[in-house]
Amino acid sequence: MDKSWIRMPRTTKEYLVGLNQFLEFAFKNGAIEDRIKCPCPQCCFGKWQTRAVVFDHLICKPFPQNYVIWVMHGETTVLQNSESREATQDTQPPKNPVELLINEAFHGFMRESVDVGPSQVVAEEEILNDMPTSYDKDFFELLKDGREELYEGSKYSKLEFLLKLYHIKCLSGLSDKGMTMILDLLRDAFKFAKIPDSFYEAKKTINKLCLDYVKIDACPNDCMLYWGDDVNEETCKHCHTSRWKLDKKNTNSKVAATGKKKKRPAKILRYFPLKPRLQRLFMCSKMAEHMRWHAEGGNKDGIIRHPRDGEAWKRFDTTHLEFAFDSRNVRLGLASDGFNPFGAMSTNYSIWPVILVPYNLPPWLCMKQPSSILSMIIPGPQMAGNNIDVYLQPLIKELNELWSEGVETFDSSKNEMFRMRAALMWTISDFPGLGILSGWNTYTGFACPSCNFDMEPCRLHHSKKWCFVGHRRFLARNHKFRLMKNHFDGTVEERNPPKKLSGSDILQQVTNIDVTFGRQAKLNDKRKRKRIKNGQSSVGEGLTQQWKKKSIFFNLPYWESNLLHHNLDVMHIEKNVFDNIVYTLLNDKEKSKDNIKARKDLQDMDIRQDLWPDENDDFRLGAFTIPKDKKVTFLTTLKNISMPDGYSSNISRCIHLESKRIFGLKSHDCHIIMEQLLPIAIRNVLPNQVVAVLVEFCSFFRHICLKNLSLMDLEKLQKRIVTTLCHLEMLFPPSFFTVMVHLTVHLVDEVIQGGPVHYRWMYFVERLLGHFKSLIGNKSQAEGCIAEGHKIEEVLTLFSRYFEDIESRINRPKRVNDESNRNKVSEMSSMFPRQGKVVGGFITFPLTHLEKTQAHRYVLLNCASAKPFIDEFRQHIKRSSRGRKPSVTEVEKRINREFADWFPKRIMNQDIADTISDEIKFLAQGPAPYARRFTAYNINGFKFRTLSREQGLETQNSGVFLMSDTSCIASSADRNARQADLPYYGKLEDIIELNYYGKFRVVLFKCKWADTTRDRGFKRDVWNFNCVNFSKLIHTGDREDDDPYIEASQANMVYYVDDETDKEWSVAIHLQPRDVFDMGQVDEEEIFENEPYQQQEFEIFFDLDYGNIQISTEEHMSEHT
Known part of the structure; x- marks a missing residue:
């Protein structure tokens, strides 16, 4: 059968005759109930249509160019004559990874998704006339470069060589100047090779594979974005500040007077549209199957290994059954934090990238850098703070569209089109960032967002800060600690644990809050907010308002019903708790929570007389303070520790024996010391009562950070942390209990709801911020450098998934490469x-x-x-x-x-x-x-x-x-x-x-x-x-x-x-x-988890009636020494 009509214009007689022949053949050999799979680019063999519908589709849209053997419509794939065999070979999917990359990268973005085989004659002019889009033009230009040999007989195509060379540049951190010099040398040495004339030309070729970003002008005072209905505004509607930068040099010049010079926006938000990036995950055959892992892969034996095992995920599925029905719908987490692009320089500058994490992926891919999606770059120099909602508007708009309408996406793993939807599960940030994203004030006596207003703020008069004690309320109603006044804050505890608020409860609190965004409004104190019952509160002597805004996330229709909204960051909580403990044990003059002010606060509260200062401000050291003669033992233990290669930094460099101080520890150093080394270092230098409580506290963090947790163990762990905090209250002064110490009581609940902490803490965000900082070449255009660098890296990440023969961020050898070179x-x-x-x-x-x-x-x-x-x-x-x-x-x-x-x-x-x-x-x-x-x-x-x-x-x-x-x-x-x-x-x-x-x-x-x-x-x-x-x-x-x-x-x-x-x-x-995940498979080798320390039996070290608790020593300290 003659099939040359496939490449003819659709208006010709030959095309119409051939189309009818195809329909006759298809309905005779491949029809089911008078329907066939429609081959048009829109249906893509995924929908069964009637003859009339198929005819209309193939008149309006071109017949697939590479569909010469009609295997989907009854034609046998084994043909007898040589011509047919050649045609079969020509129409096979491209084996060249470059062509596979191009086809999958553009599938769905072109208005007519046309797969082009490796040896076919492409009717480019016809398609371009029908679909005059930039995507189509880029597609054919890249396809041409992907087929053109670098030189005659070369195993590399022109495009493959360029991609691999550019990949080496980015992976090794080579500068643009260095890349230009290499291209010049290659072009001079190999004049017969088709090497780009300049680095600029090379970037233009690479950019054809890029997913671009959108520049949206913003008010320099963070009041509004110039987009939507306001795209043509010249000044801010709120503060009336100009949209444009003032050119100080040319204010009085002729250029300024004539207005011929291009105006430059005062502030630019760089927004990376989400839809095409999610679509590309499914169009890539290397990733599409992984995006269904959460529903189809792994063991579901009740052990919490992934966010899918948490209550929040399960509640979302039962609440939104239609969304949960298709496992390809995407669950996202939003993470954000600020960083100074100038490092240790004195310049005060803060850039806030917003990153999205697709949780559909399995554990070994989910939290990796190539899997994350950069959503936007909120510019500096000042951080947006409470005004971050202004910049989140484009993302919230797109998330709403992805929820209500979805977007047509090609699933390469199933070779079909589907309507992809997406939902935001929660946010990830440090504690101040939680306040910025949620609108909750984290600097008051009501700082804990989980307790909300169901707590009694305690202001320490001399220390001039809030303390967060009262953890006896989390104990059972008949627990003996509730009646003990002298060992705690001098009161009998009768309160129940705070009520867990739903999204509806929070929405009710913030509904009537009225906010005008912008720094100018804050400076002029013009924001007026209506006060509502329990919605805001005066704290202490000030009039600080607890809710600063109604979060923009409530504009998402499902946000109110989400079980978990804003995650508490275990990384920073553990770091702050570590600082509180260690510097108090060492009695550090600057950072200890036990000082003359803390002792005077005890005196004001009329508790623990043994710790009160005398008239000369002298006081006895607490039992938790390491004696001077044992500080060297404690610090030497830490200093002499040798860690395995790659396990942590060199902690010994942070230990100074002469001054008996610790300094310069990073968050991960504190993580290692807190969970493994601190219990060992203190066991011979402090009283047993103190050691038992601190070992139990360290064991809590070690347990909460495990990759696999059972619900039964978590329920026991919750009781343990409450008991541990109560024992800490007996031993340490109230000034020790900052909000970070208090937040530990809520961490178990969040693990039950959201899954293991390593999916929700800030370590991976901090690593990303460090990487973004490395992309900055021009310090005066930091945001632009990050955007352009990341745009290229998205292409190279995609490229890495198709070329497994070179080292990349996807297949880079592990730090401990134990794969044998088998002979x-x-x-x-x-x-x-x-x-x-x-x-x-x-x-x-x-x-x-x-x-x-x-x-x-x-x-x-x-x-x-x-x-x-x-x-x-x-x-x-x-x-x-x-x-x-x-x-x-x-x-x-x-x-x-x-x-x-x-x-x-x-x-x-x-x-x-x-x-x-x-x-x-x-x-x-x-x-x-x-x-x-x-x-x-x-x-x-x-x-x-x-x-x-x-x-x-x-x-x-x-x-x-x-x-x-x-x-x-x-x-x-x-x-x-x-x-x-x-x-x-x-x-x-x-x-x-x-x-x-x-x-x-x-x-x-x-x-x-x-x-x-x-x-x-x-x-x-x-x-x-x-x-x-x-x-x-x-x-x-x-x-x-x-x-x-x-x-x-x-x-x-x-x-x-x-x-x-x-x-x-x-x-x-x-x-x-590293990177070993126990998925509960029977045939897997045993996984050695860092097991927590055994639970401490406090009754061994404390009297049954807790009548003899050592809270002080005979050693004295003077505030003046």
Whole structure:
């Protein structure tokens, strides 16, 4: 059948005749109930239509150019003649990733979504005449560049070469000047190659793949945007400030008088439209399937691993059933924070990017930089503050459209069009940012947004700040703490926990608030707001209004019914709590919460007389203050800690022993110290009562930051944090309880509602802000540099998903790359597949008899294929005991000593020799006399280094942990050993690779093992820390019966913190590898989570009636010293 009519103009007779022939064929061979799949670009084979509708569609829109074999309408794909085979080859989807990228990137944006095969003649003029859009022109120009060879015979096309070169520029941070020089050199060296004439021309080509952004002029006082009905206004309607910058140099010049010079806006909002960016996620075949993961992937066993497992997500689905019906509808989170683009310079400047996070994606993609969507850049120099709603208007408008109407989107994973909708779940920000986004005043006695107005503000007269005590109200009604006055604030607690407010409750509070946005209105104090019951409040002596505005997010029709609106940021809460604790323990003059003002506040409250100052302002130190003689012990413990490579910064640089101070810690440093190191450092320097409470507080943060949490554990954790805060109130002064300390009582509820904290905290936002700062080349145009740089990076992110043969942000090697370079021998071995990766070089050395015996024995006894023979040998021992039943201990000793010699003889017996595999034979033969030695090895997500390799390094990567099934005896007289799982802690001494004569290789770790089988080498202290003594060793390797080796694949990493009080002992801390997600699959390997410390039993350290609480010491301090 002649199909040349497909490429003819639709007004010709040939096209009409051919179209009718197609319809006859399709309705004869591919119709169901008188309907066929319409091939027009709008239906895209996704809708069944009648003959009349299909005819109309294909008259108004072109027939797909590459649809020559009508497989969707009954034509067989296997054709007999050569012409047909050639046509089939021509119409296959493009194998070239460049063409696949172009087709998918433009699918849906062009008014006629036409896929063009790699070898077809394109009727470009016809389509361009029908659809005169910039997208169409860019599409064909890029397609031409994607097919044009860089030079004759080159494996690169002109476009692929340019994309890869530009990708290298961005990934390595090469400047525009450097890129220009490289292009000039390439063009001069390879004159026959089609290299762009300039860097400007290269950028023009790249920009054709970009999704552009919109510039919207704004009032310099943040009063309004010049868009919509106000797009042509020249001055602000509120403050009457000019829209344009005043040209001070040319105010009196002829240029200014004639007005010929182009006006420059005083302030510009750069807005990145959301719809095309969400569409591109589905048009990209590499991402479309991931966008349905939340509904179709992973384990739904009740464990909270993802926001989809939280109550807020589930409530949203049940409230909006139509939205939840299609799993492709997008759930978003909005994050924002300000940063100074000039770094440490004295210039005061604040830029606020707004970032959107698509939560449809799986955990390993969701919070990564390439998956985030930059929505807008709110310009400086002053931060918008309460006026941020002015700048959010375009986003809210687009979100409303995406909710009510949606947008037609092509799903490349299902090859169909669908109407995509989107909804905003919540916002992510630090605590001041929460106030800006929500309108709640976070600087008053009602600062806690969760408690709302259901709290009693407590103003400390001398400290001149608000304190947030009264956590007894969260206890059970019959709890004994409620009646204790003297240990708390001097009152009996009768209140219930604050009521959890719904979105409707909040909306009722803010409905009548009237706000005029803009800094000028604030300066002139012209804002007038109606006061409503509970809607605003006078706090203290001032007239500060609690609700500053009705948040613009309430313009979203579903926002009121959302369960969680604005997230509390665990990152900054933990940092502020850490500062409160550590600087108070160290009695830091500037940052301690315990000072003369705090003591006078105690006196005003008439509580804790032991802590009152005397007439000379002298006072006794609190029990929570580290004594002077023990401060060095505390700080030395922290300073001497060596962390694993890449685990944290070098904390020791922030510890100053001479001045006994800590300074310069970043948020992540505080995260590591708070959750792992602080409990270890304080256990020997403070009273047990204080240590127990602080260890429990640190354990709370460690637990709340886990990736996987069960609802039952969270309910217990909520009770624990309430009890912990009440004990803190007994020990610390009220000035210690800032709003950040109080907010911890609400964190468990937010995890239950929103899922694990790492989807809702600010760490990933801070990393993004740091990246945006790196895009700024011209300091005078910071916002423009970020916008242009990010626009290009969006293209390169898309490009990275199609080209897996080069390093990119998508496939950049992990910091610990443990993917082995498998050779043919390793791939052939089923018993010992190659695992892990060598770091650095190796040396070949001869194995001593002792080394070979110990290493080979361990390989034999831990090989699953050898287990049947081990069991047979065990029975052989029992049978050959001549009527005497040997003990379990005797049997195991004989297996260790004799099995390696018995095994090769057994497999050579004629009865089984023919059934034994070659691998078993090579295993029985033993390793070659020469082995390889390494000093570093990556495996199981960890980088292991030997003790010798670590000499002179600041990091510690030699700690090894193994849980082994071991034979145990009660005493030396016990003849019957029992099997039990015992923990083994060691330090890596050597890494060797045994070579079984080329059949397979086995990597072994030789360790210095602490004697964990006895109390002399291992113990759990009163705080349940694992303490190890490396002066008491086991399996040193000196005796033939010793087992100093383990297989590398069995090793997990720990690091050790030396005990400064008992020098022989160290505390072992377990680690979890990066980017490992326990999705609850049965066949997954065990995931070692950073388990929280065991719950502290306060009754052990406090009297049953809490009558004897040590709140002070005999040491005194004067405010004047």
